[in-house]
Amino acid sequence: MKRRNRLVFLGVLALGALAGLGAYTQQQKPLDPFEEAMRQRQMYLETFGVLPGDLFVEEGKELFFRKGPSGKTLEECDFGKGKGVLEGVYAILPKYFSDSKRVEDLETRVYTCMQTVQGYKPAEIKRDEVRAITTYIASFSSKAKIQVVPKHPAELAMYNLGRELWYTRAGARDMSCAICHDQYAGQRVRLSPVRSPKQGLGNEWPAYRFEEDRLYTMEDRINFCYESIAIPKPEFYSDVHIALTVYMLAEATKAGHSFEELPFFTR
């Protein structure tokens, strides 16, 4: 689908979402947000025959096969299971890559390969493009079992950093990830249910959020969390995102969780 069609389409969806949201905050009893998301998802499917997330997958696919300044496409990038393999790679990331000598999540890996394989300069890489390519690649791990098991020393170090970040209380609201997502898992902030890593936190991204009319990757979602607790969001592709993702998904792995249908559709 062309970009312009997509914009029109998303505009219509946003209107629908707004109406839905209005209806659901006006009610006497708050609806279960997940039930509401499923209702909205069904409505979009019946009205348009396609989900918003799928449009990002399509866009990502085009960008994946686009030649960079070096003349290469992202088919030449190793995303964790060898060049050109996309099936199930999202489920094993973040992991250590010997070429970049760094533990990378999928978004960072895309960012790295666009530079080292495709020859783009960092300033030429648009965040929206990385977001779409990430969504395309993640769609090959829809409903896959999460398999993040730190083994390499750099992965273990990243897990430990992630755990430290998880418990760090800072900012004008004295918050940390743990204080809500461990101690109060199962409760709500306003209407939003809060889950712990052991309950599978992190298994739904990338996802289209109908309330925001935007696609969120894991890094986007981590930034959203930091902003909502009065801590300035960390810069994309940083060790902060990667460490937290290793920690959360390693814990979700231990508890035997799988990813949702990716890209997911959520509130």
Add this chain to the structure above:
Amino acid sequence: MTKKASILLVSVVILGLGLTQVSPFRARFEAALHAGGHEFAKVMLSQDKGQALCSQYRDKLPPDLIPTFLAEQKALIKYPANGKLMGDWKNGEKVFTDPKRGNCYACHAGVASEVAHGTMGPSLTNYGQRGTSEAVVRYTYEKIFNAWAFVPCSLMYRGGVHGLFTPEETADLVAFLLDPESPINRR
């Protein structure tokens, strides 16, 4: 100097050196914070003593640290210049609701007609049934201004300490909770 004494001296010096170095893990952690950018690192690295202790002990302080912790937090509480701990409930409701100030509905139920409230904290609906004795008013004021003066490392943040609301606005919040005319106490 005897051989024993020299060994002891050398051990003490080595131990001292070891204790004064930033641990490799801490150095690595700080590098990761800086990788997150200047603004992010600035906030994450400017923890006060209480935040640092809560992080270090994963929000469960060892019992022997608790009395000092509570006393230090209590000392951070400031009071309105006019000494009145119960102010105007109407302004209190604004502060209570404002996401940038109290943001209390994130965790607490308040006025019964507001259904979009969190469940992490206890419901505050009909909080006023406690009455308005001096003890209740003072406890309510101090708890709102600095929750950590009562429960170390609680999820409830220290809104007064961080200046999210002023002492006068804290008194307004107290009135919103305790005033019999406040909608939180009326059907």
